[in-house]
Amino acid sequence: MDESNNIILVTGGNRGIGLETVKLLSANLGNTVVSTFNSTEPKDDVFNSANVVALKCDVTDGNQLDSLFANVKENFGQILNVVCCAGITKDQLILRHKDEDFKKVIDSNLNSAYMTVRRAIPAMIKSRFGRIVFVSSVVGFMGSPGQVSYSASKSAMLGMARSIAREVSNRNITANVIAPGAIDTDMLRSAGEKRIDDMKSLIPLGRIGQPAEVAEVISFLVSSKGSYVNGALISVDGGLSMGY
Ligand code: NDP
Secondary structure, eight states: OOGGGSEEEEETTTSHHHHHHHHHHHHHSSSOEEEEESSSOOOSGGGGSTTEEEEEOOTTOHHHHHHHHHHHHHHTOOEEEEEEOOOOOOOBOGGGOOHHHHHHHHIIIIIHHHHHHHHHHHHHHHHTOEEEEEEOOTHHHHOOTTBHHHHHHHHHHHHHHHHHHHHHGGGTEEEEEEEEOSBSSHHHHTTOHHHHHHHHHHOTTOSOBOHHHHHHHHHHHHSGGGTTOOSOEEEESTTTTTTO
C-alpha cells in the first residue's frame, strides 16, 4: 500500500519531543500529521504547513479521543501511524507520594497510550498496515528515586507493545518502544539544574540530548526504513542506560 496515503497521529506534538517529531515527520514523509495538544496552544510555524493539523484533545479522556478519531477520519483520513508521546511527571519519594498523583501519572502516560492505540487498531487491521511507537523512558527500566509512578507508567509500555505486536503483527502492524534519556525539554528543565548536572555526569556522551535526536529515531520507526523493527526497545540516551 501507499504508506504516505494515511495519517500519522502524534499525541503531545505541540512542544518538546513531540513537536520535533511533528516537524521531522511532516518534512520527511508525505503524510498528513495530526498533533494533539491539551493545555498549551501550539505556536510553532510547522502548524501553518498544509500537511500538519493541531487538534485539542485530553488523551486521558476516552470521549475526547473518540471525537478526535471521528474528526480525523471524516476530514483527513485513517490514522494508521500512532506516536504516543504525551506524558507528565509527578515526582515524589514513595513515602510522600499521593495515591491520586500515582493514578494521574498512570492515566496520563500509560492508560492514554492504551486508549489511543486501541482506537487506531481496527483501521490498522482492516488496512493491513500500522505503525505504533510508544515514547517510554530510560527511567522505566533503570528506576529512579522519586519517580515510582513515572517509571511504572513507562516500563509497562514495553509489555503492552510486545503483546500488541504478538496479537496483530500478522497484519503488518509493528509496535515499538523508544526509551529516551535526559532530553532538553520543559519536562527535563522542571527537574532543576542540580539534578540535570547530576544526570549529565552519568551519561557516557557527557551531554543532554536534543528533542530532534529522539525524533529521528521515531521517524525511522514510522517510515518504511523501519519496517522490520518490531517489539523492540530502543534507547536514545547517549549511553546512560548501558547495562540494563
Ligand atoms: P514536555 O513536558 O515538553 O511535553 C509534554 C507533552 O505531553 C505536551 O505536549 C503536553 O501537552 C502533553 N500532554 C500531557 N498530558 C496530556 C494530556 N492529558 N492530554 C494531551 N496531551 C498531554 O515533555 P517532553 O517533550 O520532554 O516529553 C515527551 C515524552 O517523552 C513524554 O512521554 C516523556 O515522558 C518522554 N520522555 C521525556 C524525557 C526528557 O528528558 N524530556 C526523557 C524520557 C522520556 P500540553 O502542553 O498541551 O499540556
